[in-house]
Amino acid sequence: MYRFDKIVLSFGFAVVLSVLLFAVPAIALPMSGKDFFNLGVTAMQRGDYPDAIDNFTEAIDIDANLGAAYSNRCLAYLQLGNYDLAAEDCSQALRLNPRSTEAYLNRGLAWYRLGDYQAAKLDYNELLKIKPYDFRAYYNRGLADFALGEYQEAIADYNHSLLQSGPLDRAQFAEIYNDRGLAHLMLKNFPVAISDFDLAIRFNSGDARGYFNRGCACLYSGNYIMALRDFNQVLALTPNDGQAYFYRGLVRYQIGSQYAAMADLQKAAECFCNQGVTIAYQKTLQLIRQILSSDSAIG
Secondary structure, eight states, X not given: OOOOOOOOOOOOXXXXXXXXXXXXXXXXXXXXXXXXXXXXXXXXXXXXXXXXXXXXXXXXXXXXXXXXXXXXXXXXXXXXXXXXXXXXXXXXXXXXXXXXXXXXXXXXXXXXXTTOHHHHHHHHHHHHHHOTTOHHHHHHHHHHHHHTTXXXXXXXXXXXXXXXXXXXXXXXXXXXXXXXXXXXHHTTOHHHHHHHHHHHHHHOTTOHHHHHHHHHHHHHTTOHHHHHHHHHHHHHHOTTOHHHHHHHHHHHHHTTOHHHHHHHHHHHHHHHHHTTOHHHHHHXXXXXXXXXXXXXXXX
């Protein structure tokens, strides 16, 4: 970004003063840190994160104590996947304002993205000391709990998030119910998990994630017909979903439709290959070979 420097003009003495007054252009004043900060906010709103970072950096260069510039630059770095830089900016924002709940929230997300789930939880704990009713902190801490395999703790945090959430849009409610359902699924509480996925679908019927999760819960609980229905719905919404083909193939194999199962697994392998998901592709090929070997041995 460019700063406007004061322009020094010189004029000949022959110029009449009255003419000089009209001829002199308006002198641009230097932009302040807050001016650049506001430009950064505008860039964030239109989704231009590199430009936002440039403007927040200009703001910080002018006023190194502008904590909001660090917090907002952190958000831009998060959007671009620069999680180390995001964490650094939030740490600086917290040095300037130790009670900045947004800085704790955003740094927690940066730690989460970096895989440091314990550090993320510590930041959410600090946030909740300052703002005990922040549903975002409970929800994000639940995600960190889940990543650590602490499924009961995750469920408790998702419950708090729902209690404190107030008026959320339907998609946000669907996210929370989906994630709580996954925690119940990991604990093999299949009926409770299915109930949560039902709620997620009710709040956002166009989101394939709810159908996929419910399909998995139905598969693991032995309800193959319901699982088949849900995976069909996933593929109606997202036709190139390799995981949905894979799990539908498993369902079809369980109910004795070997030909349809093989077709689904081959389609899953194709999707994984095209999407560069190497491990899933290799595991799918391995399963296909096992099935073919098993069928050959039986024959």
